[in-house]
Amino acid sequence: MKVLRLIAIILSLATFIAAGENWPDWRGPTYDGVSTAKGLPVSWSETENVVWKTAIHDIGWSTPVIWDDQIWMTTATEDGKQLFAVCVDFKTGQIVHDIKVFDIAEPQRKHPQNSYATPSPVIEKGRVYVHYGTHGTACIDTKTGVILWRWDAVQCEHVQGPASSPFLFENLLILHIEGNDVQYIIALDKLTAKEIWRAERPQEYYTGNPLYYKAYTTPIIVNVNGKPQLVSNGSKVCLAYDPRTGEEIWRVVYGGDSTISRPIFGDGLVYVNVGWKEQSSELWAVDPTGTGNITDTHVKWKILENIPIESSPVFANHLIFTVDDRGTISCIDPKNGQFLWQQDFKGFFGASPIVADGTIYFSNKKNSTIVLAASADYQLFAENILDEGFMASPAVKDKSLILRTKTHLYRIEE
Numbered sequence: 125m126k127v128l129r130l131i132a133i134i135l136s137l138a139t140f141i142a143a144g145e146n147w148p149d150w151r152g153p154t155y156d157g158v159s160t161a162k163g164l165p166v167s168w169s170e171t172e173n174v175v176w177k178t179a180i181h182d183i184g185w186s187t188p189v190i191w192d193d194q195i196w197m198t199t200a201t202e203d204g205k206q207l208f209a210v211c212v213d214f215k216t217g218q219i220v221h222d223i224k225v226f227d228i229a230e231p232q233r234k235h236p237q238n239s240y241a242t243p244s245p246v247i248e249k250g251r252v253y254v255h256y257g258t259h260g261t262a263c264i265d266t267k268t269g270v271i272l273w274r275w276d277a278v279q280c281e282h283v284q285g286p287a288s289s290p291f292l293f294e295n296l297l298i299l300h301i302e303g304n305d306v307q308y309i310i311a312l313d314k315l316t317a318k319e320i321w322r323a324e325r326p327q328e329y330y331t332g333n334p335l336y337y338k339a340y341t342t343p344i345i346v347n348v349n350g351k352p353q354l355v356s357n358g359s360k361v362c363l364a365y366d367p368r369t370g371e372e373i374w375r376v377v378y379g380g381d382s383t384i385s386r387p388i389f390g391d392g393l394v395y396v397n398v399g400w401k402e403q404s405s406e407l408w409a410v411d412p413t414g415t416g417n418i419t420d421t422h423v424k425w426k427i428l429e430n431i432p433i434e435s436s437p438v439f440a441n442h443l444i445f446t447v448d449d450r451g452t453i454s455c456i457d458p459k460n461g462q463f464l465w466q467q468d469f470k471g472f473f474g475a476s477p478i479v480a481d482g483t484i485y486f487s488n489k490k491n492s493t494i495v496l497a498a499s500a501d502y503q504l505f506a507e508n509i510l511d512e513g514f515m516a517s518p519a520v521k522d523k524s525l526i527l528r529t530k531t532h533l534y535r536i537e538e
Contacts, residue, residue, distance in 0.1 A: 146190055149244075151476060151517070156390075158438065159479070159480035164523060167508055169508060173537060175536070177217070179532050180210060185239045186199075186245065187519060188526050190520075198225075198244075204259070206224055209223045209254045211252075211269070214521055214535070220269075225262050226262070232281065238287065240286075243257060243286055245290075252266050253290055263314070273316065278301055287340035288339070288340050300341060304335060307324070307337060310322045329360040339359040344386060346394060353365070353373055361378065364412060377417065378419075395410075395439070396410060406427060425460060430463075432473070434449055434474040436476035441498055450472060450473075451470060471489060473489065478519075479498045485518055487518060488513060492510075511531075514530075
């Protein structure tokens with residue numbers, strides 16, 4: 125029995141290590157921007173610690189995802205009529221695949237700061253899944269570049285263009301669809317694109333101006349008392365579902381508009397962005413152990429200012445770190461929602477931070493990445509400048525940062 129247990133431990137460690145080498149989701153292997161990597165670079169520039177720099181054609185804000193030596197992202201023509209998936213070799217920076225996935229005769233309008241390729245792909249061994257909102261979803265063989273299936277059954281008025289990213293759970297590809305006309309979560313069989321379940325968001329909350337029905341967030345999976353929950357903080361209401369069936373577990377009602385930031389989970393609580401109001405959003409801490417409407421019973425605290433509209437928080441060292449859209453970086457105590465420190469930086473921020481080995485990285489829309497200690501004491505390590513700004517979030521592979529600016533993809537390594 126001892127031998128069997130030892131073999132099981134070795135196999136589980138090997139699986140963990142292998143998974144840690146990849147960045148399969150736009151916020152990494154655990155959906156939250158946390159990496160187990162060691163030795164990532166702290167400082168760089170156009171002439172320092174750049175292994176390679178590769179131009180990516182057209183326009184796309186999707187975060188790169190990584191499996192083995194392949195880095196995948198999406199891009200699109202400015203008018204949205206051609207949608208692409210691009211694969212870059214991690215070692216060389218050479219483009220391996222450049223695939224036109226969809227031709228769109230009449231693309232929806234979008235916000236000037238959005239792109240037609242903002243949703244990030246999600247990847248697993250042998251397959252990458254790309255999503256362009258109502259304009260289509262597809263599965264691509266990562267070795268050959270062959271499109272295995274296309275699915276374009278979503279009919280959604282995004283208002284400002286698509287942004288929610290797909291993600292994988294077991295045999296399912298899960299999509300958050302929330303426009304001013306329809307609001308639901310849908311789970312597809314990842315091998316065939318067959319619909320497995322669909323959960324309509326509760327329509328009793330969608331009253332008044334349809335402009336405020338939309339949302340651009342991506343759900344997460346959290347483990348609560350040994351069972352998975354899919355947490356989706358769309359506009360108006362945050363819901364938790366059984367990810368295998370789409371059955372609702374709990375809800376928190378807030379009535380806010382247009383959530384973008386992805387939830388995070390830490391120390392037993394879910395931290396959800398509840399939609400923007402004027403120049404700030406709100407962050408609520410929710411105990412996910414309840415059932416039904418838990419608004420009045422399981423919300424532990426709320427922060428009403430200096431919370432990002434676009435960027436997602438990150439949880440590290442039993443602390444929450446955020447950067448609001450106007451550059452205020454905050455360290456928050458998750459026990460009570462109190463700010464431990466705040467620092468203002470120049471520029472506008474939309475990309476979500478990542479953390480690794482006690483270091484946290486914040487990239488802004490102009491051209492810089494702020495590198496700080498992920499601690500309760502403020503410490504600035506570096507501010508690094510590249511030629512263009514960031515709409516995509518950083519990704520990690522081994523000891524490298526993979527950074528996508530508005531025009532190029534970089535591999536940064538000391």
